[in-house]
Amino acid sequence: MPLIYVNDVAQQFEKAPKTWGDLLDRLDAGAAESGVIVSAARFDGVEEPSFREPSVIARSLSEVGRVDVETAMPSAFLRECLLEAIPPLQETAQAAKRLGVVYRGHDVTPGHEGLKGLAAELGATAVLADMLAGPLAIDMTAVSVEGVSAAQHLQQLGSTVDALVAAQEAQDWVTVADVLEYDLEPAIRRWAALLTMITCQLQVTPTP
Numbered sequence: 001m002p003l004i005y006v007n008d009v010a011q012q013f014e015k016a017p018k019t020w021g022d023l024l025d026r027l028d029a030g031a032a033e034s035g036v037i038v039s040a041a042r043f044d045g046v047e048e049p050s051f052r053e054p055s056v057i058a059r060s061l062s063e064v065g066r067v068d069v070e071t072a073m074p075s076a077f078l079r080e081c082l083l084e085a086i087p088p089l090q091e092t093a094q095a096a097k098r099l100g101v102v103y104r105g106h107d108v109t110p111g112h113e114g115l116k117g118l119a120a121e122l123g124a125t126a127v128l129a130d131m132l133a134g135p136l137a138i139d140m141t142a143v144s145v146e147g148v149s150a151a152q153h154l155q156q157l158g159s160t161v162d163a164l165v166a167a168q169e170a171q172d173w174v175t176v177a178d179v180l181e182y183d184l185e186p187a188i189r190r191w192a193a194l195l196t197m198i199t200c201q202l203q204v205t206p207t208p
Contacts, residue, residue, distance in 0.1 A: 003066040006030075021057035023067065031071050039072035053127055078138070082199045085128055086192050092121040093188040100181035103173045111176075115168065122161060125191065129154055132198075143197050150194045157187050 001016035006027065017023035020043075027038050041051040043064050050056055061067070072080075095118060102111040132138040133151075140151035148156070160183045167175035 002061055002064040004069070005067070006069045007071060008068075017061060019057070020051070020059040020061060020064075020067075023061065024051070024057065027069055034071070035073075036071040037074050037077060038069055039077045040070040042068040050124075050127065052131060053123075074137075078132075079199060081128065081131070082195045085124075086195050086199070088121065089125070089188055089192040089195070092118065093185050093192070095121075096180045096185040096188060100177040100185070103177035103180065108173050111173075125157075125188075138198065143194055143201070145190055145193050145197065148190070150198075153187070153190055153194060157191065160184050160187055 001013070004011040004013070004023065013026065017026065020041075024038065024041075031038050038051075041048050043059075044066055045068075048056060095114065099111050099114045099118065102108065102114065129140075133140050140154070141149045143150045145153070160179060164176060164179045164184060167173075167179060
């Protein structure tokens with residue numbers, strides 16, 4: 001079992017965790033009891049910003065010598081995450097619109113690489129949404145824009161991504177362009193607006 005530190009304090013476990021996911025579950029439980037959340041993780045000194053993604057969750061600890069974890073108060077950590085996430089979302093929305101123009105042209109090859117980058121950004125959005133509804137316990141039904149709650153919006157965003165994937169697999173480039181320009185681009189901007197609303201609410205919410 002690797003050496004495990006939480007906020008530079010060594011931790012002991014009766015039963016050694018085999019995977020990072022197993023360890024994270026235990027750390028999350030302990031953090032919740034203290035009114036904080038796990039906010040950062042490092043493996044052998046290397047920062048792992050995507051420590052809640054499935055590919056990282058499945059990581060074996062057998063070849064890791066040391067795990068360092070940091071915790072933070074939920075509201076303070078959430079404000080920081082959202083303030084960092086909102087500007088890239090605006091850029092992602094612009095990228096989706098530009099890709100739509102590419103897919104209306106004669107050479108769609110550059111669009112394929114662009115879609116890969118877009119998929120990575122949307123993956124980060126999904127991780128953030130999971131964190132909001134999970135460890136941060138944000139009520140996604142209580143925040144809305146234009147009558148659509150954050151929970152409903154995430155469902156719609158998922159359906160939009162599914163439609164984009166289906167159109168790409170069918171090589172229906174006109175539909176790909178339509179989904180990017182008319183569905184995905186405004187959906188990403190709406191998600192940024194929802195995150196902005198959550199951030200504003202947190203600014204007046206006392207830190208526990």
